[in-house]
Amino acid sequence: MTKFSPTEVYKDRKVFLIGSTGFLGKVTLSMLLHRFPNVGRVYITVRARSPEESETRFWNNVITAPPFDPLRERYGDALDGFIRDKVVVVNGDIAEENLGFTEEEAQRIAGDLDVIINSAGNVTFNPTLESGLRTNVVGTQNVIAFAKRMKRPALVHISTCFVAGNRSGAVWENDDVLGYFPRKHELKGVEFSVDAEIRDCAKMSERARAEAKDAMMAAHFREQARQRLDEEMRDADDPDALGLAVARERKVWTRNRLTELGIERAKFWGWPNIYTYAKALGEQLVAAETGIVRSIVRPSIVESARSYPFPGWNEGFxxxxxxxxxxxxxxxxxxxxxxxxxDITPVDLVSSVMLAVAAQACVAEPKLVYQAATGAANPNxxxxxxxxxxxxxxxxxxxxxxxxxxxxxxxxxxxxxxxxxxxxxxxxxxxxxxxxxxxxxxxxxxxxxxxxxxxxxxxxxxxxxxxxxxxxxxxxxxxxxxxxxxxxxxxYVFRSDNVRALFESIREDEQQLLTWNPETFxxxxxxxxxxxxxxxxxxxxxxxxxxxx
Ligand SMILES: NC(=O)c1ccc[n+]([C@@H]2O[C@H](COP(=O)([O-])OP(=O)(O)OC[C@H]3O[C@@H](n4cnc5c(N)ncnc54)[C@H](OP(=O)(O)O)[C@@H]3O)[C@@H](O)[C@H]2O)c1
Structure with missing residues (x-):
C-alpha cells in the first residue's frame, strides 16, 4: 500500500478551522502552521461583535498565547508577515444560520475551502438545555449546511469519546453511531432519533417558558422578589424595583428548570450530563450525512501537551x-x-489526529469515527x-x-x-x-x-x-x-484502532510531523x-x- 504524505496533501490547501480560540483549536492551528507551512490558507473563526473586533481579539489574545511560541521561535519578527500571508480571521458564530456570514461571504469562503475542521463546542457539563444544544447541535447543523456549499464538501467534526454515556466495557470506533443511545440494550425496541430529540427539546423549552408565565408561578416569583428586596433592605413597594426583581426570579427559575429538564432527559437516555447528550446528537447529525465526506474525531479527556507547543501546556479546567x-x-x-x-490524551496527540484525519478528508474518504484515546494501548x-x-x-x-x-x-x-x-x-x-x-x-x-x-x-x-x-x-x-x-x-476502554491504522499509513519520513504513540508513554x-x-x-x-x- 502506498503511504500518504500530509505535507503533499496540505500543500496549497485551504482549511477552515472553527473553534480556533479554544484549547484544542489553538494548538491545532499552531501545529498546522508549524508542521505544514506550505498550507495554502487557514480560515479561522474568532467570535466578536464585529470583524474589526475579531481581528483585534486574534492579534491581542490568540496569536500572543503560549501555543504559538514554536512559531515565534521559528519566525521571530517575521511571524506577523507569515500569519498575514496564511491566516484569514473571520467572525463566525456557528449557532447562526450561514455561521453569521452574509450569503455572499458564505459562498465565497465555502467555495475556497478543501476541508472544514469543526472544533467549536460548549464544554460546560450542565448548561441550560437550550444553550447546550445551541453550539453542539444547532451549530453542527449550520456547519453541515455550510459545508454543503463547498465544491467537494469535506468536514471533520470534533466530538468526544464520552458520547458512549453510562456503560462500561470496550467502545469500538465501528460501533453504530446513528440511533445510538446508552440504554439501547435495556429499553428494548425503543428507537432514538436525533430529529425527534431536537423537535421535542424545542417543545420542552417552550413549555418551560410558558410555565414561567403561569399565574400561580407569577405570584410565587412576586412573593420571592418581595422577600429578596426585604432582605436587601430595599423598598419592596417600589414598582420599578419590584418589576426588575420579579423578572430576575423568573429568569433564574427558567434557567434552572431548563437545566433540570435537560439533565433529566440526558439521564433517561443514559448520558450522564447535557454535554455528552448534546455532543451525541451533534455527531449523529454528521453521521447521517452520507452525501459528503465527513469524519468524527472523538478525543477522550484532553490534557497537558506532551511535547507541542512544549511539555506541560494546558488551559481551562x-x-x-x-x-x-x-x-x-x-x-x-x-x-x-x-x-x-x-482515559487522558495529551492535547498535541489529539491535534495530530485532527490534522491527520483532515488531510485524509482532503483526498480520500476517511473512516467515520476516530477515537483519540490512550486507554486501550496504555491504560492508566x-x-x-x-x-x-x-x-x-x-x-x-x-x-x-x-x-x-x-x-x-x-x-x-x-x-x-x-x-x-x-x-x-x-x-x-x-x-x-x-x-x-x-x-x-x-x-x-x-x-x-x-x-x-x-x-x-x-x-x-x-x-x-x-x-x-x-x-x-x-x-x-x-x-x-x-x-x-x-x-x-x-x-470504558476506548479503542483507537482506526487512529493507529491511519498513522501507520503516513509515510515514515513524515511520522515526526504528526505523532500518535500512546503505547510509548x-x-x-x-x-x-x-x-x-x-x-x-x-x-x-x-x-x-x-x-x-
Ligand atoms: N477539552 C477536552 O477535554 C475535550 C475532550 C473531548 C472532546 N472535546 C471537544 O473538543 C472541542 C474543543 O474543545 P476545547 O477543549 O478546545 O474547548 P474550549 O477551550 O472551550 O474551546 C471551545 C471553542 O469553541 C468556540 N465556540 C463555542 N461556541 C461557538 C459558536 N457558537 N460559534 C463559534 N465558535 C464557538 C469557542 O470560541 P470562543 O473563544 O469565542 O468562546 C472556542 O474557540 C469541543 O467540541 C469539545 O466538545 C474536548
Whole structure:
C-alpha cells in the first residue's frame, strides 16, 4: 500500500478551522502552521461583535498565547508577515444560520475551502438545555449546511469519546453511531432519533417558558422578589424595583428548570450530563450525512501537551484540574473505582489526529469515527493516578520554604487516597455539607424570635460562617459528583484502532510531523514531570483566583 504524505496533501490547501480560540483549536492551528507551512490558507473563526473586533481579539489574545511560541521561535519578527500571508480571521458564530456570514461571504469562503475542521463546542457539563444544544447541535447543523456549499464538501467534526454515556466495557470506533443511545440494550425496541430529540427539546423549552408565565408561578416569583428586596433592605413597594426583581426570579427559575429538564432527559437516555447528550446528537447529525465526506474525531479527556507547543501546556479546567486542585489543597478522600481507566490524551496527540484525519478528508474518504484515546494501548488506572497526585503533593509540601519543618512533614503525609463512592458519601464532603446545612438551620431556629437583641448579631455572624462552609463544600461536592461517571461509574476502554491504522499509513519520513504513540508513554513521567507541573503553572493559579472571587 502506498503511504500518504500530509505535507503533499496540505500543500496549497485551504482549511477552515472553527473553534480556533479554544484549547484544542489553538494548538491545532499552531501545529498546522508549524508542521505544514506550505498550507495554502487557514480560515479561522474568532467570535466578536464585529470583524474589526475579531481581528483585534486574534492579534491581542490568540496569536500572543503560549501555543504559538514554536512559531515565534521559528519566525521571530517575521511571524506577523507569515500569519498575514496564511491566516484569514473571520467572525463566525456557528449557532447562526450561514455561521453569521452574509450569503455572499458564505459562498465565497465555502467555495475556497478543501476541508472544514469543526472544533467549536460548549464544554460546560450542565448548561441550560437550550444553550447546550445551541453550539453542539444547532451549530453542527449550520456547519453541515455550510459545508454543503463547498465544491467537494469535506468536514471533520470534533466530538468526544464520552458520547458512549453510562456503560462500561470496550467502545469500538465501528460501533453504530446513528440511533445510538446508552440504554439501547435495556429499553428494548425503543428507537432514538436525533430529529425527534431536537423537535421535542424545542417543545420542552417552550413549555418551560410558558410555565414561567403561569399565574400561580407569577405570584410565587412576586412573593420571592418581595422577600429578596426585604432582605436587601430595599423598598419592596417600589414598582420599578419590584418589576426588575420579579423578572430576575423568573429568569433564574427558567434557567434552572431548563437545566433540570435537560439533565433529566440526558439521564433517561443514559448520558450522564447535557454535554455528552448534546455532543451525541451533534455527531449523529454528521453521521447521517452520507452525501459528503465527513469524519468524527472523538478525543477522550484532553490534557497537558506532551511535547507541542512544549511539555506541560494546558488551559481551562473542565477536565481533571478541579479534582487535582482539591487533592493538592488537602481534600484527602477521592471517590474512585481503582480498576477504572481514566482515559487522558495529551492535547498535541489529539491535534495530530485532527490534522491527520483532515488531510485524509482532503483526498480520500476517511473512516467515520476516530477515537483519540490512550486507554486501550496504555491504560492508566485511577488508583495509580491518585497515588501519583499524592506523591506530587508530598514533593510540593516538602519543597515549600514557609512554615515549620515538622508541620510541613506532617502535612505532606496527609496524602489523598481513593475511597468508594459510598464511603465518600458517608464520610467526606457530602457529610460535611449536610452537617453545615443542619447547623445553619439550627442557627436559624436559635435566632430570638422577638427580633433584635445582642444575640442575633452573634448568631448571624456564626450563620454566615457556616453558610460559607456549606457553600464551599457544596461546590466541591458538586465538582466531585460531576466527575463520578468518569472516575467511579463507567469503566470504558476506548479503542483507537482506526487512529493507529491511519498513522501507520503516513509515510515514515513524515511520522515526526504528526505523532500518535500512546503505547510509548511512561505515565509516571507524564504525571510527575509534565502534567502536574503544567497544571500548576498554567491552570491552578486561575482556578485559585476564581474560587476566591
Ligand atoms: N477539552 C477536552 O477535554 C475535550 C475532550 C473531548 C472532546 N472535546 C471537544 O473538543 C472541542 C474543543 O474543545 P476545547 O477543549 O478546545 O474547548 P474550549 O477551550 O472551550 O474551546 C471551545 C471553542 O469553541 C468556540 N465556540 C463555542 N461556541 C461557538 C459558536 N457558537 N460559534 C463559534 N465558535 C464557538 C469557542 O470560541 P470562543 O473563544 O469565542 O468562546 C472556542 O474557540 C469541543 O467540541 C469539545 O466538545 C474536548
Amino acid at each position: 473542565t477536565t481533571t484540574a478541579p479534582i487535582i486542585f482539591m487533592a493538592l489543597k488537602g481534600q484527602r478522600q477521592i471517590p474512585a473505582n481503582e480498576k477504572l481507566i481514566l 488506572n485511577m488508583e495509580r493516578i491518585i497515588s501519583l497526585v499524592g506523591l506530587f503533593r508530598r514533593q510540593q509540601e516538602l519543597e515549600k520554604n514557609d512554615g515549620l519543618r515538622l508541620f510541613r512533614e506532617i502535612s505532606a503525609r496527609f496524602e489523598p487516597f481513593r475511597v468508594s463512592a459510598e464511603r465518600f458519601d458517608a464520610t467526606s464532603l457530602p457529610m460535611m455539607n449536610n452537617a453545615a446545612k443542619k447547623v445553619s438551620s439550627l442557627l436559624d431556629k436559635a435566632k430570638p424570635r422577638w427580633g433584635g437583641g445582642r444575640y442575633e448579631g452573634v448568631i448571624n455572624r456564626m450563620k454566615q460562617t457556616v453558610d460559607r462552609v456549606e457553600e464551599q463544600t457544596r461546590e466541591a461536592k458538586e465538582a466531585f459528583e460531576m466527575f463520578l461517571p468518569f472516575t467511579v461509574e463507567n469503566a 511512561d505515565w509516571y513521567d507524564y504525571w510527575m514531570n509534565i502534567h502536574m507541573p503544567g497544571l500548576k503553572k498554567w491552570v491552578l493559579p486561575t482556578l485559585e483566583e476564581e474560587m476566591r472571587a
